[in-house]
Amino acid sequence: MSRAPAIEAVDVSRTYQLDGVSVPALRGVSLTVGAGDYVALIGPSGSGKSTLMHLLGGLDRPTAGRLVIGGREVGTLSPPELARLRNETIGFVFQAFHLLPRTSAVDNVALPLVYRGVGARQRRERAAAMLGRVGLGHRLHHRPNQLSGGEQQRVAIARALVTDPTVLLADEPTGNLDSTTGAAVLELLERLNTESGVALVMVTHDAEVAARARRRIAMRDGVVVADSAALPGEASVLGEARPADGGGGR
Ligand SMILES: Nc1ncnc2c1ncn2[C@@H]1O[C@H](COP(=O)(O)OP(=O)(O)OP(=O)(O)O)[C@@H](O)[C@H]1O
Numbered sequence: 018m019s020r021a022p023a024i025e026a027v028d029v030s031r032t033y034q035l036d037g038v039s040v041p042a043l044r045g046v047s048l049t050v051g052a053g054d055y056v057a058l059i060g061p062s063g064s065g066k067s068t069l070m071h072l073l074g075g076l077d078r079p080t081a082g083r084l085v086i087g088g089r090e091v092g093t094l095s096p097p098e099l100a101r102l103r104n105e106t107i108g109f110v111f112q113a114f115h116l117l118p119r120t121s122a123v124d125n126v127a128l129p130l131v132y133r134g135v136g137a138r139q140r141r142e143r144a145a146a147m148l149g150r151v152g153l154g155h156r157l158h159h160r161p162n163q164l165s166g167g168e169q170q171r172v173a174i175a176r177a178l179v180t181d182p183t184v185l186l187a188d189e190p191t192g193n194l195d196s197t198t199g200a201a202v203l204e205l206l207e208r209l210n211t212e213s214g215v216a217l218v219m220v221t222h223d224a225e226v227a228a229r230a231r232r233r234i235a236m237r238d239g240v241v242v243a244d245s246a247a248l249p250g251e252a253s254v255l256g257e258a259r260p261a262d263g264g265g266g267r
């Protein structure tokens with residue numbers, strides 16, 4: 018597997034303008050997401066986790082700093098070029114699944130392939146196969162309101178992965194699920210990370226969930242205050258971390 022970073026952020030800032038007031042949500046964040054990484058992003062509410070995820074996924078642009086996604090410098094790209102890079106490189110999963118309500122599971126999953134110019138028949142085939150991989154081969158024609166929360170999140174995961182991205186960004190993907198369902202979704206994400214090598218960056222408030230990741234990044238007040246990958250060979254600056262690449266059975 019290539020060791021070139023999937024995403025690289027160098028001293029990235031993001032300041033929102035709200036009613037004439039500047040709100041500095043990110044204040045100089047530097048990090049790289051390596052191919053196949055499994056990162057938990059933690060930190061208190063308002064510390065900038067979602068803002069950072071939006072930048073890493075090319076949904077938003079930094080106010081300052083350098084951001085490189087899939088080898089492309091985001092600052093040099095036009096909006097359509099950035100949208101295309103995002104479609105080719107990134108999968109997103111959100112806490113509130115964001116599925117199209119009147120659309121079947123298979124057509125929800127096929128949607129990103131429309132923007133790729135994939136033909137209708139092949140779109141459906143690939144979407145159905147991806148739904149099979151997340152255990153929903155028997156629910157292709159259900160609409161979101163005919164699916165359980167865990168099933169809806171699995172549809173969202175299938176939609177994020179149908180384009181075969183190099184990075185999956187998941188912002189509290191288990192936040193709306195009960196603990197059993199959440200554990201199943203987490204296991205699915207981990208299996209996809211292991212089997213497909215898709216890098217997984219996941220925001221979580223749950224310390225147990227964070228402890229399962231191979232790497233933890235902690236944020237506070239718009240900066241990274243700890244990154245367990247920052248000290249090569251050392252366990253971590255976050256006391257609870259596992260040894261690097263120890264794997265813990267993963
Ligand atoms: N569109 C916006 N306009 C103005 N301020 C914003 C905007 N979005 C976020 N902020 C502010 O930026 C800061 C970081 O927000 P962000 O959503 O990244 O936090 P978070 O770490 O994801 O929090 P949570 O755990 O509650 O989801 C917060 O203070 C928030 O109020």
Ligand SMILES: [Mg+2]
Pocket residue numbers: 066067068188
């Ligand atoms: Mg958030």
